[in-house]
Amino acid sequence: MARPSRRGRGAITIEDVARAAGVSAMTVSRVMNKGRNVRESTREAVLEAVERLNYSPNTAARSLAAGQATHIGLLYANPSASYLAQFLVGALHAARSAGVHLVIESCESEDADEQAEVTRRFATSDVEGVVLPPPLSESQPIMAELDAMGIPVVTVAMGVPRDDSLNVRIDDRAAAIEMTRYLIDLGHRDIGFIKGHPNHVASHDRFAGFRDALTEAGLDCDKAPVEQGYFSYRSGLSAGERLLSRQNRPTAIFASNDDMAAATISVAHRRGLVVPDDISIVGFDDTALATSVWPELTTVKQPIAAMAEAALELMIADLRSHRNGAQRKFTERVLSHAMIIRESSGPPPGARKAKTRRPAKAS
Amino acid sequence: MARPSRRGRGAITIEDVARAAGVSAMTVSRVMNKGRNVRESTREAVLEAVERLNYSPNTAARSLAAGQATHIGLLYANPSASYLAQFLVGALHAARSAGVHLVIESCESEDADEQAEVTRRFATSDVEGVVLPPPLSESQPIMAELDAMGIPVVTVAMGVPRDDSLNVRIDDRAAAIEMTRYLIDLGHRDIGFIKGHPNHVASHDRFAGFRDALTEAGLDCDKAPVEQGYFSYRSGLSAGERLLSRQNRPTAIFASNDDMAAATISVAHRRGLVVPDDISIVGFDDTALATSVWPELTTVKQPIAAMAEAALELMIADLRSHRNGAQRKFTERVLSHAMIIRESSGPPPGARKAKTRRPAKAS
DNA sequence: AGAGCGCGTGTTACCGCTAACAGCGCTGAC
DNA sequence: GTCAGCGCTGTTAGCGGTAACACGCGCTCT
Numbered sequence A, B: 001m002a003r004p005s006r007r008g009r010g011a012i013t014i015e016d017v018a019r020a021a022g023v024s025a026m027t028v029s030r031v032m033n034k035g036r037n038v039r040e041s042t043r044e045a046v047l048e049a050v051e052r053l054n055y056s057p058n059t060a061a062r063s064l065a066a067g068q069a070t071h072i073g074l075l076y077a078n079p080s081a082s083y084l085a086q087f088l089v090g091a092l093h094a095a096r097s098a099g100v101h102l103v104i105e106s107c108e109s110e111d112a113d114e115q116a117e118v119t120r121r122f123a124t125s126d127v128e129g130v131v132l133p134p135p136l137s138e139s140q141p142i143m144a145e146l147d148a149m150g151i152p153v154v155t156v157a158m159g160v161p162r163d164d165s166l167n168v169r170i171d172d173r174a175a176a177i178e179m180t181r182y183l184i185d186l187g188h189r190d191i192g193f194i195k196g197h198p199n200h201v202a203s204h205d206r207f208a209g210f211r212d213a214l215t216e217a218g219l220d221c222d223k224a225p226v227e228q229g230y231f232s233y234r235s236g237l238s239a240g241e242r243l244l245s246r247q248n249r250p251t252a253i254f255a256s257n258d259d260m261a262a263a264t265i266s267v268a269h270r271r272g273l274v275v276p277d278d279i280s281i282v283g284f285d286d287t288a289l290a291t292s293v294w295p296e297l298t299t300v301k302q303p304i305a306a307m308a309e310a311a312l313e314l315m316i317a318d319l320r321s322h323r324n325g326a327q328r329k330f331t332e333r334v335l336s337h338a339m340i341i342r343e344s345s346g347p348p349p350g351a352r353k354a355k356t357r358r359p360a361k362a363s
Numbered sequence C: 001a002g003a004g005c006g007c008g009t010g011t012t013a014c015c016g017c018t019a020a021c022a023g024c025g026c027t028g029a030c
Numbered sequence D: 001g002t003c004a005g006c007g008c009t010g011t012t013a014g015c016g017g018t019a020a021c022a023c024g025c026g027c028t029c030t
Helices: A014-021 A025-032 A040-053 A059-066 A081-098 A112-125 A140-149 A172-186 A201-216 A233-244 A258-270 A304-323 A352-357 B014-021 B025-032 B040-053 B059-066 B081-098 B112-125 B140-149 B172-186 B201-216 B233-244 B258-270 B304-323 B352-357
Strands: A071-076 A101-106 A129-132 A153-156 A166-170 A191-195 A226-228 A252-255 A280-282 A299-301 A331-335 A338-340 B071-076 B101-106 B129-132 B153-156 B166-170 B191-195 B226-228 B252-255 B280-282 B299-301 B331-335 B338-340
Touching (some): A014 A040, A025 A040, A071 A112, A081 A101, A101 A112, A112 A140, A129 A140, A129 A304, A140 A153, A166 A172, A166 A304, A172 A191, A191 A201, A191 A233, A191 A258, A226 A233, A233 A252, A233 A258, A252 A258, A258 A280, A258 B258, A304 A331, B014 B025, B071 B112, B071 B304, B081 B304, B112 B140, B129 B304, B140 B153, B153 B304, B166 B172, B172 B191, B172 B201, B172 B252, B191 B233, B191 B258, B226 B233, B233 B252, B233 B258, B258 B280, B304 B331
Parallel strands (some): A071 A101, A071 A129, A129 A153, A166 A331, A191 A226, A191 A252, B071 B101, B071 B129, B166 B331, B191 B226, B191 B252
């Protein structure tokens, strides 16, 4: 088999396809892109030829001719490594389909001036739009700087989107409600909660969902043991410590992310508790850590790669429409999450016989 | 400040620079690329104009005109998430400088036929070369398939490079020697070792380094407690369990990667041991996990991002030279590692006063 | 019936850059 | 002195697409 799709001189071009389909190159171009104003029979003939010749457009030529976006920026800061990996995988897929380059830069500083400085340098370099995954999606200085430079932004998982912003997220509150309900259904009545970083709106949403579910079940959510955490493993260590040394130790703990849940498991182990027999511990995010620890974490899975793809698609669509003079308008995409039930959760110690009713492992 | 570097109509082009420098576009092109056959004074004038106008070449036009490589593939499989994240960051930087697109695909299957199938689909799609990070760099089926298709490959951290291959790695053996020496210098005489997956050549290299250092110190390396692991957290759990339940518990444990080291710490904690006072535990790789656990791991840092960059540079250089008809030849780049000393290691329990001599935290 | 319009398609002129070659002035060999 | 050869620079002709416009056609509207 020849390798007709390899780039370089001698590859299949739009002309080849046009000849094969008995039309002009322009018609092929139309079919490959928007596809409006092409008769159905013509379109089919072209697609057939494309298929037969295994044609794929040369992205370089396309970008050049269309003068379209070629570089999308991605500014990231110290997310959990597995979050970044998944995010990049998704972003790269979207970038590839759109034929744009993904340009990434890290911005670790928490200092506003420094963030602005990094942003400016980054944005001046080459990029036409910037995607901001958490936690940077909440950063005021960065947003302000990009706004000032007139560079469009798509935020991911930003809690309080502005009127003119593009945002991708999941419904944190609904997910937290589901998780809490699940624990309640297992028989838990005394559920502890570890909050996330107070600067993140997601933290508040998750906590709100937790309270919603308790209230809904007729439990007093003001009496629930709640500790402040900051999303880091270390903060989970101390929050878990505090929860487990309470007079009335909860039978289940819902941590706002996997790192803190894993830390809490480690604290429980050090105290000789067996998870989930003595205590259930669940997390949020389904990062790689969730399956690295033992027992593996019951958690909420965020479709991280899909969110990244969605973010890039939104960005590219916006860039395209903006070039056509269209007005930017508020767009939000809410993707669906999923409960992942693993081994770190089970019925409370009292309800032994309920044990056999433990739900089957999910997907 | 205007944004002269934004793409789209109206950006700074090579013509602008040429005019500003009083030369032709071709001369500017020569300066920007190889730069041979340009008088020094001319070059300076051009560079000055480039600087002044803040010109950056349009990668799309460049690829199109030069007919050069535009898509480099990256096939990955379930590495630790933080490894992948760092690798992608490095790869993306290199891809950006070279103006190529990074195309990624995962290949999780262990089955040879399936690996070959995925590889074929991937390679047929679009890519001119493929970069293979571990563990895929050791996969025979994938290499065979790519060879058959005539697609150049750069492997990363492959243990036994072939004569005609391009490879990037660190010196695992030397790194293991350093780490073991460090433990010996702290006063440890009874050092346990957890081996990595037997399919990986790096596992053997690290173990060999461990033995080298023991022998060098006059210790009997055949008496050292060694357990087989498989690089996974779970395998570290059982290997650690076995090591810690030995009659003569070692005073230090060297795990072949961070995941297994972290698992061993967790086992130690469950047994009421204090790290590093009762036992030192060190890892390898310096993944994100190393700083997620408590105490943070002493480990060997692999320059993962730099290795990815090197791999892409090698790939691009090879593609370029190959287009010029040059022969492919064996090339290996060995990058340097670094010892990262954190809190999980210290002198053995007997040597209390040595405690103050504990080396300062690195970098 | 003729104007006007929208549809489907082809033609032309680039997008920004570089390969290939052409041309110039200078050097050194004969 | 002439001519080959080299170093430096400019000119030409695309790379593979797409925007913009042009064109022919059938239809509706007045």
